[in-house]
Amino acid sequence: MRVYIIGAGPGDPGLITVRGAELVARCPVVMYTGSLVPREIVASARPDARVIDSSGMTLDQIVEVFVEARDAGHDVARVHTGDPVLFGSTAEQMRRMDALGIPYEIIPGVSSFTAAAAALGRELTLPELSQTVILTRAEGRTPVPPAERLEELARHQATLCLFLSITLLKDVTAALIPAYGADCPVAVVHKASCPDQKIVRGTLANIRDKVRAEGIKSQSMILVGRVLTSTDFADSRLYDPDFSHRFRKAEKKLLVPGTTEEDS
Numbered sequence: 001m002r003v004y005i006i007g008a009g010p011g012d013p014g015l016i017t018v019r020g021a022e023l024v025a026r027c028p029v030v031m032y033t034g035s036l037v038p039r040e041i042v043a044s045a046r047p048d049a050r051v052i053d054s055s056g057m058t059l060d061q062i063v064e065v066f067v068e069a070r071d072a073g074h075d076v077a078r079v080h081t082g083d084p085v086l087f088g089s090t091a092e093q094m095r096r097m098d099a100l101g102i103p104y105e106i107i108p109g110v111s112s113f114t115a116a117a118a119a120l121g122r123e124l125t126l127p128e129l130s131q132t133v134i135l136t137r138a139e140g141r142t143p144v145p146p147a148e149r150l151e152e153l154a155r156h157q158a159t160l161c162l163f164l165s166i167t168l169l170k171d172v173t174a175a176l177i178p179a180y181g182a183d184c185p186v187a188v189v190h191k192a193s194c195p196d197q198k199i200v201r202g203t204l205a206n207i208r209d210k211v212r213a214e215g216i217k218s219q220s221m222i223l224v225g226r227v228l229t230s231t232d233f234a235d236s237r238l239y240d241p242d243f244s245h246r247f248r249k250a251e252k253k254l255l256v257p258g259t260t261e262e263d264s
């Protein structure tokens, strides 16, 4: 018996992994976070499967399902939105399973931040512009450690992906403008990969008004950084004809010792 903690992807049922889909179709118990995971994802459960929406349940009730499945010798497909290791409230479930000796395994998924970047058609890391992506959230009802406040993170001017923050855009923009500048590009992707996906593009100065005009209040990724609009970034070294690495010799010169393909 095992609990499989499966990433369902950002919404498009085609974006669950093959492994995740196979497990949903095979497990006798399927429990999904119905607030964000679309019903189509669990529609492939076997006809005799127990399919449970956990959106109205407490942690104790969720763990009770795991215990009952363990006692019956049944595998569980525990389906979470996006990737289960990001803002998934999965750690507390794993901690309970560790205490109870219930085996589990995580099956990764496509996170909403990569789905949002895909919707925008942008790479989040660009040579010499930003080589760092910060995945975070603004402080709302859930506290954020002081060293991770947006004002602190902003000092790096890295590409930012903000989860769970769409209703806090006023605080977000106020915290970021001093370091990034009011003209810094921002994109909000609402329901990335879903049929009703919406994209709002703007700057730190005007994104709040634009998002409000669209009536967007939930399920959105906020992306911030110059990578969103830059066109004059440097080419990477990976495909530079003068740059050698493990898989290709330079046409001309420049064998940089000790470099690998990751050094692009």
Ligand SMILES: C[S@@+](CC[C@H](N)C(=O)[O-])C[C@H]1O[C@@H](n2cnc3c(N)ncnc32)[C@H](O)[C@@H]1O
Pocket (backbone or CB within 6 Å): 010, 011, 036, 081, 082, 083, 084, 085, 086, 087, 088, 110, 111, 112, 113, 115, 116, 162, 163, 164, 165, 189, 190, 191, 192, 193, 194, 218, 219, 220, 221, 222
């Ligand atoms: C509880 S967190 C879960 C994140 C998830 N584990 C992931 O990897 O995407 C929910 C937040 O993720 C973001 N999110 C989830 N699905 C999204 C989607 N399809 N489009 C845009 N943002 C999404 C929103 O910021 C939302 O408030």
